[in-house]
Amino acid sequence: MIHNKIKVLRAERDWTQAELAQRLGISRQAVISIEKSKYYPSLDLAFKIATVFACTIEDIFYRG
16 A cells, blocks of 8 residues: 655645645645545656655655
């Protein structure tokens, strides 16, 4: 299973799920699903997430 650190990274920046969704151009529900590992983003969206957090995809997503 692939996990992620999106919730932690978002909290470090004091962003709500809605704010992150707006920055990524996706719905808040999509952010919730990705954070809970119920939905895995496309490679394009994974790159957008990494860009928004100014880190690499590997820094965000990991196998666990």
